[in-house]
Amino acid sequence: MKRFKIEQSDADIVSHGGLALIGQAVKRHTNITREVDTQIPLRHGIKHSDVLKSYLAMLCLGKNDFEAINTIESEFYFMSAMDIGDIPSEATLRQRMDNHAAAFLPIIEKASRDFLINIQPTLEPLKTGHIPLDADVTPMDNSGSHKEGVSRTYKGCDGYAPMPVYLGQEGYCLEFELREGKQHCQKDTPALLDRALRHARQITDQPLLLRLDGGNDSIENIDLVLEHNQVFADRTPVDFLIKWNPRKESKDDWLAYAEQHGRWETPRDGKRVAIFSVDHQRQWKGYEYRVRRVMRLVERTIDKKGQLLLTPEIELEGWWTSLSIDEPAVIQLYADHGTSEQFHSEFKTDLDIERLPSGKFATNALVLGASMLAYNILRWVGQNGLLGPDSPKRSKAKRRRIKTVMQELMYVAARIVKTSRSIKLSFGRGCRSLHAFSAVYKALAYG
Incomplete structure (x- = not known):
């Protein structure tokens, strides 16, 4: 085996050529700078936009x-790709985000929505x-720290309990609200959902299906959807699919009901x-709502393992829904809701934001806002x-993980060639990401 000689070249080579894509996305499809x-x-000092865009670039590199x-x-x-005049120092970055977190947050959240509105992403509908x-x-595990807002989560760890809202099977993020670990999942959720529904209306005209877990089994959420449909009566309706929380319901009573009204199978x-459906009356602020609940017992x-049980085990589940399709289809639609767990993982691991960097709650909320963009x-x-056909060869998929995007398009090495009139990114002869990179850059910069 031959031994390599190690030396330093005079060429300006970077390992993160993909920042050119991020810079064009921010400049042409958001108004964050202005x-x-x-x-x-x-x-005086470095412009606020330079600070925010510098931190955004680092987030895109994980x-x-x-x-x-x-x-x-x-x-x-770095400055050319992100269109900034100067790079902040570590101290400037930290101090600026601490001092202006509350003011920066709504601007960068709006930039995230503006990007989706302007770029109009392709959204693949469900079968319905x-x-x-x-x-x-x-929950985000921040155990062993003394950060503001860190407390016991329902997962049994100390940390935060933020609530994201994802649009489409592709998983675009509309909201990512930071919450204290001890906060109940339903607290402040109606206001969050109201914002998310309004933002979603700006991105797509297709009918929406709101899916929530059992912790958000509240008539208030259903009332929110119905009221939203009244306000936007001229638009396609929003349907809901919410996991039922049985609380203190008697399983034996439901077994007796299922014997009379259920469709039984023996797998x-x-x-x-x-599997069966029931119509249930629910009350909220003096109004009565008749809501369908799909049940599985x-x-x-x-x-x-083949072991006979002394007493039968009964498992009871249910889902509130405005859909009129058959019960198995409703259950399958909710099972697909589990895909959002993969989106959580991409935030936590691929973008590496589970352990938030600041001791201040407002700054960490800003970090989540920037990570959403x-x-x-x-x-x-x-x-x-x-x-597409020009992408690096991988197994077929409907969606690529953020980590894969970083590996294939963000951390792609390129040589920087400066001429009197332009700056060139020169990729290696064997670069398999060249065609994909070029296509995406043209769509962002000239589309």
């Missing part, structure tokens, strides 16, 4: 800590023709499954660059 610099006064700003390889390329709108709390010896007299840009880049 809005943050005009709305928040600054007497780095959320403020110290990562010291790891930039080529300052010239709906675009799913999935919301669920995802194996010792296991019977009944499972009775086991033999466990999966980074996530949406990377998601769109992956959907449009890594699924």
